[in-house]
Amino acid sequence: MANETKKPALYLAEYDTPNAIAQAAMKVRDAGYKNWDCHTPYAMHGMDEAMGLKPTRIGVLSFIFGMLGVATAVFMMQYTNAFDFNLLNIGAGYPLIVGGKPPGAFPSMVPIMFELGILLCGFATLFGLLGIIKLPMFNHPIFASDRFEAATDDKYFISIEAGDQKFDLDRTRALLEATNPTYIELVEEEVL
Amino acid sequence: MTNASDTDYRVGDDRIWKRAWLAPLGLAIVGGLLAILTADADRLGYAYLFGLFTTATFMLGALFLVLVQFLTASYWGVSSRRIVEVIMSGAPVVALLALPFIAGVALGKIHIYDEWQSVSAHGEQAEPDSGSDHASDHEEHGVLDFGSGVAHAQADADDHGEHSEAAAHDEAHSHTPQEVALHHEVLEKKSGYLNTKGWVARGLGYLLVWCLLALAYFAWSRRQDQDHDPKHTVRMQSLAAPSLILFAGALTFAAFDWLMSLEAAWFSTIFGVIIFAGSAVSILALTILIGLSLYKRGLVGDVINVEHFHDLSRLMFGFVCFWTYVHFSQWMLIWYAGIPEEATWFMKRWDGGWKFVSYLLFFGHFVAPFLLLMSRVQKRALPWLQVMCFWVLFMHIVDIYWFVLPQAGAFQVQLADIGALLFIGGVFFTYVFWQLGQVPLVPVGDPRLQRSHHLHQIY
Numbered sequence: 001m002a003n004e005t006k007k008p009a010l011y012l013a014e015y016d017t018p019n020a021i022a023q024a025a026m027k028v029r030d031a032g033y034k035n036w037d038c039h040t041p042y043a044m045h046g047m048d049e050a051m052g053l054k055p056t057r058i059g060v061l062s063f064i065f066g067m068l069g070v071a072t073a074v075f076m077m078q079y080t081n082a083f084d085f086n087l088l089n090i091g092a093g094y095p096l097i098v099g100g101k102p103p104g105a106f107p108s109m110v111p112i113m114f115e116l117g118i119l120l121c122g123f124a125t126l127f128g129l130l131g132i133i134k135l136p137m138f139n140h141p142i143f144a145s146d147r148f149e150a151a152t153d154d155k156y157f158i159s160i161e162a163g164d165q166k167f168d169l170d171r172t173r174a175l176l177e178a179t180n181p182t183y184i185e186l187v188e189e190e191v192l
Numbered sequence: 193m194t195n196a197s198d199t200d201y202r203v204g205d206d207r208i209w210k211r212a213w214l215a216p217l218g219l220a221i222v223g224g225l226l227a228i229l230t231a232d233a234d235r236l237g238y239a240y241l242f243g244l245f246t247t248a249t250f251m252l253g254a255l256f257l258v259l260v261q262f263l264t265a266s267y268w269g270v271s272s273r274r275i276v277e278v279i280m281s282g283a284p285v286v287a288l289l290a291l292p293f294i295a296g297v298a299l300g301k302i303h304i305y306d307e308w309q310s311v312s313a314h315g316e317q318a319e320p321d322s323g324s325d326h327a328s329d330h331e332e333h334g335v336l337d338f339g340s341g342v343a344h345a346q347a348d349a350d351d352h353g354e355h356s357e358a359a360a361h362d363e364a365h366s367h368t369p370q371e372v373a374l375h376h377e378v379l380e381k382k383s384g385y386l387n388t389k390g391w392v393a394r395g396l397g398y399l400l401v402w403c404l405l406a407l408a409y410f411a412w413s414r415r416q417d418q419d420h421d422p423k424h425t426v427r428m429q430s431l432a433a434p435s436l437i438l439f440a441g442a443l444t445f446a447a448f449d450w451l452m453s454l455e456a457a458w459f460s461t462i463f464g465v466i467i468f469a470g471s472a473v474s475i476l477a478l479t480i481l482i483g484l485s486l487y488k489r490g491l492v493g494d495v496i497n498v499e500h501f502h503d504l505s506r507l508m509f510g511f512v513c514f515w516t517y518v519h520f521s522q523w524m525l526i527w528y529a530g531i532p533e534e535a536t537w538f539m540k541r542w543d544g545g546w547k548f549v550s551y552l553l554f555f556g557h558f559v560a561p562f563l564l565l566m567s568r569v570q571k572r573a574l575p576w577l578q579v580m581c582f583w584v585l586f587m588h589i590v591d592i593y594w595f596v597l598p599q600a601g602a603f604q605v606q607l608a609d610i611g612a613l614l615f616i617g618g619v620f621f622t623y624v625f626w627q628l629g630q631v632p633l634v635p636v637g638d639p640r641l642q643r644s645h646h647l648h649q650i651y
Contacts, residue, residue, distance in 0.1 A: 045646075045648045046648070055568065059567060059568070063566070099528060099530070100530065101528075107523075107524050107527055107528075108524075108528065110520065110524065111524075
């Protein structure tokens, strides 16, 4: 750790009221920043519009994987229980007669289709969500700021990350200052 | 908005809604004439039950939706609650229309329940001693018959491929004397519950429960319009749980008594739940449709807006899936077991042209709304939502039709069926649309109205 240096990670601006942060968020949104966030002690209605967030597309992922689960269930049951053809020489299916029903009777497959559809849908939703919100993440430079602890109490914060394409030490600071925060801080992270 | 008074949000002089009740009235008259002129006495019983029960499910769904909102102390639905309450308050209309039906069955003028009525009437007359002899007599046969019955059914199944569908149909409906005796024995055992006196008494009881609950909740809500007193909300909330228990019991047993007993020997414990699921779907579709119309005419301002329609349609989507789940469960368990006494009910809904209607229900009541109402975009596009609600409502009517009419024979939509539905539904909606003109269109006195007004869907 001898040649330990620091580089800017993000700007943190602190506000006292929900109104102030909503106004500020609209300005940051209009300035075209993408990689930024708002931190409030509670969920604020209307913040999505103020931040210009688009509706999540996780539903599309869930739907595709749910249908994939249904298709997998149909294929596996039809292949193993209904026909005796040999796919890719990995072994032939074996038509089964259960309870006097014809092999591959559709109604008896529905519970499995349902279960596998739900399972893959749930996996896609959970892991897709974790991917989108970048979890697990063991640390974030924002926690280097002592004042940020108040985000869970009574203060409202906007953070603009250095990774944003428009991020510029002077211009971003000027933008944030124009939104009348009570405090601005440049949070740095250690470079190993 | 904060000081909304009793005079706000009324139909007033709106060109369409002022006279909206005339339309269902016209339909009722046309439908009544149609039913009386075209139906024979036998068909009229089934047709009337179909119309009556379809209309009753609207009212029952509304009662459920109001009660469950108070049970959960929810605020999302407050602004659209008045529409639901007005439909709920039609309970006495349903009761009035049900009285001739109940009287007809009691006096032997309507013959749709003859299967168990004749047995229970016979049981009442017979002496107790001879009755028990009779039963034990059959029990002995019963053991033997059961074996032969199964063999018979298997032989049927084996030959099935060689028979034409019509021949198979005939065979399924021809019974050996032993089978008839066994059937009779089952009905005799059921006659403690399925007898005319008990049926009439219970029927009146259900109607009384629904009327009491509906009128009480409507009256309290109306009183709150005037005095804006939260104590009404508190009372309605504390009574919601026992009321829901009463409601659920009455609905389940009404479904048993009025629909399930059409096939007297058949039974299914989930039957009432299916009817309940259908009721919930239908009331949500109706509420969205009426709400959309009021919203477009500008009668409710933006107190009911796209956020509320989104919420209602989400619940409708959920109940469509729930309906499918319980309906499919019942069918699949009976299909899997393949026991003749259970399968008869479904055979009647498969043979004689009903197969098509069964498929229509699966694709129309489940697959279509499931795919076409799934995403947020589809639910928030109001013209699209309107079309889907009309469709879902139509499918609900088909659903009740599928419950009642197969008992009358092969699939054939008769003018009497449509006429009976138009008559009973028409009378009901004449009242509903008239009542909508008499009351504020949102519960202006509800303490949660403002929160409901500013409802916002984050996701």
